[in-house]
Amino acid sequence: MEVNIDLAKCTGCGACVPACPFGLLEVVDDKVQLKEGCTLCGACVDACAFEALSLPAVMETGAAADDSRGVWVFAEQRRGVLKNVAYELLSRGRELADTLGTGLSAVCLGHEVRDVASLIAYGADKVYLVDSPDLADNQEDFLTHKMVAMVRELKPEIVIAGATALGRSFIPRVAAILNTGLTADCTGLDIDTGKRLLLQTRPTFGGNIMATIICPNKRPQMATVRPRVFKKAAPDAGRRGEIVKLDFRKEGVIARVKLLDSVDEVTETVKLEDADIIVSGGRGLGKAENFKLLAELADVLGAALGSSRAAVDEGWIPYSHQVGQTGKTVCPRLYIACGISGAIQHLAGMQTSDIIVAINDDPNAPIFQVATYGIVGDLFKVVPRLIEKLKNG
Numbered sequence: 001m002e003v004n005i006d007l008a009k010c011t012g013c014g015a016c017v018p019a020c021p022f023g024l025l026e027v028v029d030d031k032v033q034l035k036e037g038c039t040l041c042g043a044c045v046d047a048c049a050f051e052a053l054s055l056p057a058v059m060e061t062g063a064a065a066d067d068s069r070g071v072w073v074f075a076e077q078r079r080g081v082l083k084n085v086a087y088e089l090l091s092r093g094r095e096l097a098d099t100l101g102t103g104l105s106a107v108c109l110g111h112e113v114r115d116v117a118s119l120i121a122y123g124a125d126k127v128y129l130v131d132s133p134d135l136a137d138n139q140e141d142f143l144t145h146k147m148v149a150m151v152r153e154l155k156p157e158i159v160i161a162g163a164t165a166l167g168r169s170f171i172p173r174v175a176a177i178l179n180t181g182l183t184a185d186c187t188g189l190d191i192d193t194g195k196r197l198l199l200q201t202r203p204t205f206g207g208n209i210m211a212t213i214i215c216p217n218k219r220p221q222m223a224t225v226r227p228r229v230f231k232k233a234a235p236d237a238g239r240r241g242e243i244v245k246l247d248f249r250k251e252g253v254i255a256r257v258k259l260l261d262s263v264d265e266v267t268e269t270v271k272l273e274d275a276d277i278i279v280s281g282g283r284g285l286g287k288a289e290n291f292k293l294l295a296e297l298a299d300v301l302g303a304a305l306g307s308s309r310a311a312v313d314e315g316w317i318p319y320s321h322q323v324g325q326t327g328k329t330v331c332p333r334l335y336i337a338c339g340i341s342g343a344i345q346h347l348a349g350m351q352t353s354d355i356i357v358a359i360n361d362d363p364n365a366p367i368f369q370v371a372t373y374g375i376v377g378d379l380f381k382v383v384p385r386l387i388e389k390l391k392n393g
């Protein structure tokens with residue numbers, strides 16, 4: 001498929017020629033001509049004042065809403081290992097697909113990816129597996145090209161991906177080429193069953209309101225979701241599904257990025273995201289030294305130390321400990337919030353924790369609305385007693 005040229009309307013003005021990022025257009029005998037390799041980016045269409053260029057009808061309207069079916073999850077991998085976010089999205093994707101009465105597919109692009117069958121155990125009915133050495137490094141132009149081709153051919157109605165560094169960068173390209181909508185960084189996904197619409201909720205206006213966004217006229221409906229927003233369901237090793245192998249050929253795909261090397265960042269010292277237990281402190285701690293009390297509790301419990309943004313802003317603890325919308329999203333088995341009020345931006349990063357214990361001297365603090373156990377009291381009295389009890393049994 002390529003951009004349509006209506007030669008009767010073309011005046012040969014040449015405005016489209018510099019607009020093509022791939023240099024595929026030229027004017028010959030006062031009419032525009034297109035070379036091979038069109039990605040349907042639409043830049044030339046916008047540049048043409050005479051409406052001589054247009055995208056194929058399927059793109060102008062998106063795939064017709066009625067014939068798009070199925071929920072897809074992009075199963076991100078790195079160095080052949082599937083990322084946890086793929087399983088989290090499959091768990092929520094399963095519920096969305098069941099609500100719609102449709103299938104759930106995982107799309108795995110990579111090389112020699114291990115344990116692909118686990119995607120079925122986590123809820124996929126089908127895994128589209130594209131294995132090629134050229135996909136090993138997640139070269140984004142290659143991923144984009146393949147994903148776009150698959151969506152055009154197989155027409156899913158929903159595509160979701162992790163809001164990871166890769167997801168944030170490559171999925172918007174897919175959405176732009178497909179000329180459909182994308183909601184980035186969702187914190188909730190649901191279905192309007194009557195209209196088969198994906199309800200995509202995310203914080204907006206600086207986190208002050210939660211907006212629910214829909215994409216009524218184009219397909220697929222696309223969204224990215226931060227890791228750990230959804231919980232991974234328990235895998236079911238007995239689930240049956242199908243692995244569909246597809247090929248990838250890089251010939252004809254223009255790769256504008258060349259990966260020279262990849263270096264792992266080692267500056268991160270606080271592994272909050274992986275912690276089973278987190279002890280977190282807020283402005284209620286009053287000063288930096290008081291974090292020593294929380295560090296002692298964390299030590300006894302074998303927990304990581306977290307904080308609210310207020311404590312970070314006060315300079316009491318480094319940003320790497322911040323939990324929330326502009327910090328880390330965590331999902332530990334136990335989250336102990338000490339002197340944290342429970343602002344919506346903090347809750348956005350921790351409310352899916354299995355058990356939440358809140359210690360706060362204000363009985364009306366919003367944190368108690370999400371707490372499994374609430375202790376109304378002065379943290380400077382409660383925490384030392386907790387430490388003593390845990391140490392001495």
Ligand SMILES: Cc1cc2nc3c(=O)[nH]c(=O)nc-3n(C[C@H](O)[C@H](O)[C@H](O)COP(=O)(O)OP(=O)(O)OC[C@H]3O[C@@H](n4cnc5c(N)ncnc54)[C@H](O)[C@@H]3O)c2cc1C
Pocket residue numbers: 206207208281282283284285307308309310311322323324325326327328338339340341342343344345346349359360361362365377378379380
């Ligand atoms: C765009 C944007 C992004 C944001 N991102 C984040 C984010 O990622 N993470 C985040 O945390 N916040 C974030 N915030 C800030 C958020 O709105 C709140 O301001 C912040 O979470 C408040 O932190 P806090 O609960 O520690 O402080 P406060 O709201 O001041 O609450 C302190 C609490 O401590 C209690 N307390 C005081 N003394 C004691 C005591 N002795 N014993 C027990 N309890 C006591 C008080 O009753 C109170 O409930 C963001 C805000 C915006 C606008």
